[in-house]
Amino acid sequence: MALEKTFDAKSAEKRIYENWEKENCFRAGANASRKEAYSIMIPPPNVTGVLHIGHAFNNTLQDILIRWKRMQGYNTLWQPGTDHAGIATQMVVERELAKNPENQTRQEMGRNEFLKNVWKWKKQSGDTIINQLKRLGASCDWERTAFTMSGAPGSPAEDSGNFHDAVIKVFVEMYNKGLIYRGKRLVNWDPHFETAISDLEVENIEVAGKMWHFKYPLQNNETYLHIERDVDSNIVKEEVRDYISIATTRPETMLGDGAIAVNPKDERYASIIGKYCEIPVGSKEHRRLIPIIADEYPDPDFGSGAVKITGAHDFNDYQVARRNNIPLYRLMDTKGRMRSDGAPYKEAASLAVNFSRGGEFSEAEIDSLNIVPEEFRGLDRFEARKLIVDHITDQGLAVYTDKGQPNGEHSEKIPFVEEKPVMQPFGDRSKVVIEPMLTDQWFVDTAKIVGPALDAVKSGKVEIIPNSDKKTYYHWLENIEPWCISRQLWWGHQIPVWFDQDGNQYCAINKEDAQRLAGSGAKLTRDPDVLDTWFSSGLWPIGTLGWPEETQQMEDYFPTSTLITAHDILFFWVARMMMMQLAVVNEIPFSSVYLHGLVRDAKGRKMSKSTGNVIDPLDIIEEYGADSLRFTNAAMASIGGVLKLDMQRIQGYRNFGTKLWNAARYAEMNGAKPNNGNLPSPVENLNKWIMGETAKVLSEVQISFENFRFNDAANALYAFVWGKVCDWYVELSKPLFSSSNTKVIAETQETMGWVIDQCLILLHPIMPFITEELWSSLGKRSNLLVHENWPNYNALDLVDPEADQEMNWVISLIENIRSARQQMHVPAGLKTPLIYQEMTTEAEKTFERNSIMIMKLARISHAEKSSRFPKGTVSVSASGAIFGLPLANVIDIDAEKNRLVKTNEKLIKEISSMEGRLNNPKFVKSAPPEVVNETRENLEKRKEEEAQITNALKRLEEI
DSSP states (O other), X not given: OOOOSSOOHHHHHHHHHHHHHHXXXXXXXXXXXXXXXXXXXXOOOBTTOOOOHHHHHHHHHHXXXXXXXXXXXXXXXXXXXXBOOHHHHHHHXXXXXXXXXXXXXXXXXXXXXXXXXXXXXXXXXXXXXXXXXXXXXXXXXXXXXXXXXXXXXXXXXXXXXXHHHHHHHHHHXXXXXXXXXXXXXXXXXXXXXXXXXXXXXXXXXXXXXXXXXXXXXXXXXXXXXXXXXXXXXXXXXXXXXXXXXXXXXXXXXXXXXXXEEEOTTOGGGGGGTTOEEEOSOSOGGXXXXXXXXXXXXXXXXXXXXXXXXXXXXXXXXXXXXXXXXXXXXXXXXXXXXXXXXXXXXXXXXXXXXXXXXXXXXXXXXXXXXXXXXXXXXXXXXXXXXXXXXXXXXXXXXBOEEEEEXXXXXXXXXXXXXXXXXXXXXXXXXXXXXXXXXXXXXXXXXXXXXXXXXXXXXXXXXXXXXXXXXHHHHHHHHXXXXXXXXXXXXXXXXXXXXXXXXXXXXEEOSSHHHHHHHHXXXXXXXXXXXXXOHHHHHTTHXXXXXXXXXXXXXXXXXXXXXXXXXXXXXXXXXXXXXXXXXXXXHSSOSEEEEEEEOOEEETTSOBOOTTTTOOOOHHHHHHHHOHHHXXXXXXXXXXXXXXXXXXXXXXXXXXXXHHHHHHHHHHHHHTTOOOOTTOOOOOOSHXXXXXXXXXXXXXHHHHHHHHTTOHHHHHHHHHIIIIIIIXXXXXXXXXXXXXXXXXXXXXXXHHHHHHHHHHHHHHHXXXXXXXXXXXXXXXXXXXXXXXXXXXXXXXXXXXXXXXHHHHHHHHHHHHXXXXXXXXXXTOOTTOOEEEEXXXXXXXXXXXXXXXXXXXXXXXXXXXXXXXXXXXXXXXXXXXXXXXXXXXXXXXXXXXXXXXXXXXXXXXHHHHHHHHHHHHTOHHHHXXXXXXXXXXXXXXHHXXXXXXXXXXXXXXHHHHO
């Protein structure tokens, strides 16, 4: 049955994929003909997620490698699955419940009932992204689809498994080794969800803010001489002050100040270091005293050089407070309201002053101390902010500035408040302002397990690509902080620790074991917190392969081969997998890590809903087919490069698929059929040449895949298939198919059939759908293309130097003639004569052997020898010969010159304008990066056009 005129991706892709699944083509070990294993762990998308452009890019690269290795006969596994995504899933289910007013809230229904609803939602909607990955063509072993909560209490039969058991076992073992502990540290706190969150779940957004300047009066109205000096140390101002000035964007945290810090080298404050000042809130007799300390943290050249230290509500302040034994006062409850518990403020403030003067204090004492004055207790933090500013201003303790009047008659004093943009942390899901909060959490003592993860990369046992990301890896791990692994949620792996009535803790696999540890008389209560999803996903490699059982999968596929992921989770996931696997099974989780950036739009801008430039990969697949998107992803995947997704490129690669389809149709119509992989032995130079070109591109693709240079592989295949096969081989073969020599025809049919098959095989990892369709449509096959053997012929064996030289000479001559015709605006359909002077013997023989091809493809009417070129002839060069196109009677030379001159003048103006902008530092600094990059790209394009026109004008001058 003859091929259809076009490839209908929309209908074909679904049919092809269903057939792959029916034939179990993706099962681990399918098509394995060698012992070596190759395995990739999919970065598990959130179970709540849908396919976005980043997923499409990342999974395309994984699929390319797994399909390539499968065709090479490796025992391959691409392990799929999803992450339970604690906070995201809990939020989605709560929203779903809230849609029906008759439903109870999470709190009303209780933990067990709520978790039943989560599992119900997961069964109905949790496979959305899995099905969308299939539309992309992902060839995962879907029968092995894992879930990071499989086997957890309450999980349905379809989510049975031992991932939960692995997570709990690891926690217990690490706890017993002293690698996990419970402690009070500063974390990102989300007041909406009332839980700690990771740095990756925090969005730092620039917003309009204010910087208030306040006076902290010295104790007992004490004064000091405040001296401001210029850079040459000349005195510019002396002032007797009874206060120290600070600036803050968060006045509500002043209530929790533990000290004022100044730099020890700052001469202005040398005389008051060690003295006390008052927090300027409340009446004078009730103001709390805090010490003035010396620390390297404050910058003497920034603002007043003095910094308030609120260790329980600022990450930088936390470090200063820890260094200087400053108490950490928690001001807010879990909802971000000022605390309303505890003893009266007067009593608490008295204790706080005692602690700041060297009195001994315990962590528990400080935590129980509520130093929020009564008038602010229970207020929302932002309501308290406004009230505190008003209180300080009313007492005259704001720093004032002169406000001159327009008529110059007088000025007035006003509070010094700077309106300035500030970076504010927001929860990426709750969209509320995140509060640094001192809370009791569970931590991994990462300092004890980080060493092997560092050594694995430094020794080269694990390769990180690109190399530049190694520095980031080293920096994070060499400066690692304890890892907060607890979350105040219900959906997740509940921490396997029980507490007795006295607060003693018992860590065990289950309650029965905990009871044995505690004794039969102890009344145990389980810690309600769950584990951070990064903890469970950190065990993804071994957890999905059946550990802690000794499984065949662990033996075959662990350590895994390659990890492909975005560079923004290098620390959150990659480094933690390294630490966890090494800590648990003393083995690296993978041998190579390929990191990529975010996919941006065509102008290099980050995609966002607010910008309106978000591209849905499913829309692309619907319109252009999955192969077009996949080829675009591969073509832009340069190591360390900016990933710009351009819809024009996607459309262009769809056209590339059409070009391939048309070449296959041409081959079919001319009797070129598959030959089951047998190497042809052609006589004709054209056929020898294309076999050599095929061998060259195989070598280039092979090297590119091995080195994760997906763009090089894609570009090489594009140039080969479109340029060498479709543009040249197909066209140059037409005279051979028109030959009266049946042997020439048969040879060309055999060679072309082989070449088309090689195109399909080499393109399959990147464009699996169209290649599989052509493979099964062009002839009878013993297997599907997905299981066809990857070629192993050697380029040195197939490249014929003589044929290579001859055909490249022919192609070069045709290209040069076409270029000259195009530059001179010769009508495309018009045939022109070709004249030549002396040729070398070799060039003459080459021309004679290929004259039919040359004249047909270069639109030449006839060729003749001439002792000299007549006026109006454009010269065309070729090795060993000089050719000419007599155009005096074909084009209006003067009119053509005028056209080119005008076009060139316009281009020169545009180039000058763009160069002026790019040479302007203000433009480069202030313009959006995408605008600057676009200007640079346009400048290069204009310069190329200008060079072409200059070359054309030179040609015209010659004639």
